[in-house]
Amino acid sequence: MGRPVMTSISPSTMAAVRRSGAVPNAEFLLAAEGIRKEFPGVLALDDVSFRLKRGSVHALMGENGAGKSTLMKILAGIYTPDQGEVTLRGVPIRLQSPLDALENGIAMIHQELNLMPYMTVAENIWIRREPRNRLGFVNHGEMHRMTADLFKRLRIDIDPEIEVRHLSVASRQMVEIAKAVSYESDVLIMDEPTSALTETEVGHLFSIIRDLRSHGIGIVYITHKMNELFEISDEFSVFRDGRYIGTHAASDVTRDDIIKMMVGREITQMFPKEDVAIGDVVLSVKNLTLKGVFENVSFDVRAGEIMGVAGLVGSGRSNVAETIFGVTPASSGTIDLYGKRVDIKSPAVAIQNHMAFLTEDRKDTGCLLILDILQNMQVAVLHDRFVKGGFVQESAVEKACEDMAKRLRVKTPGLFERIENLSGGNQQKVLIGRWLLTNPRILILDEPTRGIDVGAKAEIHRIVTEFAKAGVAVLMISSEMPEVLGMSDRIMVMHEGKVTGFLDRSEATQVKVMELASR
Template sequence: MSQAVKLEVKGITKTFPGVKALDNVSFSVKKGTVHVLCGENGAGKSTLMKIINGIYKPDSGEIVIDGKPVNVKNPIDARKHGISMIFQELNYIPEMTIEESFFVGSWPVDSIKKVDWKSIKKKTDDLLKREGLAYNSKTKLKDLSVSDVQMLEILKAISYDSDIIIMDEPTSAITNKEVRTLFEKIKELKERGACIIYISHKMEEIFEIADEITVFRDGKVIDSRPVEDYDLNLVISQMVGREISDSYPKQDLEIGETALEVKNLSSKGSFKDVNFAVKRGEIIGFAGLMGAGRTEVMRALFGLDKYDSGEILINNVPVRIHSPQDSVKHKIAMLSEDRRRFGIVPVRSVKENASLSNLKRFIYKGRLHKSEENAVIGEYFKKMNVKTPTMDTTIDVLSGGNQQKVILAKWMVTNPDILILDEPTRGIDVGAKYEIYELITKLASEGRALILISSELPELIGMCDRVYVMSKGQIKGELSAGDITQEKIMYLATQN
């Protein structure tokens, strides 16, 4: 039995200053199915979803639901049409409480039209309890981890009882266990006849949940088929329009002196007795389940958080790091996991975002050397294939993946001796990932020490000389190249 069409998008075109984000796009989604959208960073996926959700107006084209053309005015109106959306960029207000974030925009009111806080609290607490989450409705978002905020966004979107649920990279920041929860929920949603539009750069998960796949490139639909008629290679070749290498550009490099050593680093409640070292020319990895304490260790090391005891040595000399400024002085750079909160300056241009922490490099004799700034940043942008209309475009308008690339470029330009990369390829398309691996290799070959935190095991196995595995705030073991397997990592990662 073939399912009825729920949502149809017809001939949608959308132009932004300097870019045609969507060019005459048409496709349709059937009831009770998962329709996956694939495409490189900047292909137009999120833009189309924002049009369906009423955030942008298309220049032309229409949206048809249940056979009737609709005019979705804004996200609240979208909900009336049975549409809800999980956004790619977690754009939350840190001071908001969980209950506020759940009901913002559609506050329930009581009989005298006053906001009904009692019912808000009850509904929120019920939902949290049902989902087994250990917070209460008054917890502020800033006190939650990235994965918790993401998971709440998912639960919120699902709780609206919508028929069309858009998920724009919902798993970019949640744990594997939460991914399983999400997939269970998707199954339930399908069973009740809802349809899901799902965007992800994680190829394994696409093939696990898709019923149909549509591939975008440069704002156009390239192809749309049932999942049975696709395989990984076909999706990738349609996405990038060229052959890409699926191996890792790891080289055997000369390993130098110890650049960084961490001794018995402890922070109550986060991590305990952490010992590790990284040499020049070496790429070390940190594996572990989300919440294992990897990010916390790096944040403390970088001076973003305090630690209780332990020692940090750079070039075998003990140093004190109390702030990111101290780290930068010691030539340490860190790409943070939560790019929204710690990475970008939204109102500034792409170029400013890339050069902000590097201005010194481009200033001599009191003058900013613009041409050199442009040349250096431009080179990184080219290597990573950053898609931006101009260098002066504000960073907000770039696609999610392209924003990530700008931030990565920023840290590459600081010319660090020690570079910490927390999930550097999250949200990056398959084509650009390889370029980033090449950059990492190049940095190591220049004698820099690299620390790579990643949830993608093949990435750690393919790129690292050694991998430390953390669980419950402690390093449970260390594996060396040739001896690093997914099984061994998972074994250590699940130790108590």
């Protein structure tokens, strides 16, 4: 059967056709009632309800494993519910696939980006919908024009012809957003859309969301960031342990009210930073340079010190961390560990010198997705700590991993569950546990709480503080200003590959950090 020419009918006309079968003046654009979904060993959703109004932003809150993403995947046609009913524009509907959802006007932007790296931006956006010429071949000129028009509408400055693999994580996120908008959907689901965006980019995204809302589109917004909830959402719903807790107008509650609904308890201190004794210099970096990326980066980190690293996307923060850990050897400069010059040619050398590195991108450079939790967590310690006489002490390493999983509150049926089946936040906890098991003396954390719920954030901050109290030197890169200001003894700020300044905890403010980050 031949494929249709997608340019013969506009997306807006397709949306009108979809709406033609809707119940007039239906109270809710999208609704789910009595939804139950069970996976082997896990009841993910238990009698859950959710209702989205047309022309509103509805935030979905809850800890990792609360069931938010599972429900959204049901609404996006990825999962089929075991029980319950979904109605769209007042009409009961059963979605069989993501394509089925798209054709019915539901688009989802996933937390883990799903673009094709070796295809162009335009090809990614219009895949399966490419404009065709009279001979049936893809009309690349028309596709470029369509992408340029879409980007102009959304005020996105990205070359439609560049391959996605050359884009930053933030730019890929904007491409995903543009792709979802291109479907002219009535319902747009956004799962942690700002996790890789700077404050400026977040402001840009929010302007796009407000424009979409003004055109009657219903937006489901999943986030762990409280400030975003109050800035962009009209109402919110909270899930906990797979159950629906409640829905409220964003204007009716406080941040503490929401946290208590999410975790079932009060969290008294998000940033449990303590004054600890600062020891000798443990890590000393002098004039470190990676040609074309960053140059002449110099700093010291002392035992017990937490040094935050701030800067906008493209400032070179993550590249510096990767070079220190041996992922990308430096072009020039020196690294001293514990007072001795060390040539860190590979991560193996870094690990041998008691360094640990949590990478920014858990999907591409962190998780071994086809392996289970135990295998992912133990991979950094099998060469040393749990090996005697050339044999792995399997019971000891399993016990250590189990204890670490409990300590970090990883929600899973067990250690033998494949890590790809966990939520993004629980995957992050496993990776943090991997490195904490090594008992490092230098801990490099690149976006340690990205995609982590508020309860787990407080727990991770507490654990980082414990390591600092034990004399571990911590280098913490974060795009979240409250985290940098709340956890750091000192802050190093970067801009376009250069260090622009240092701020002590007592003098650091958001304004001062941003001034240095935008020089």
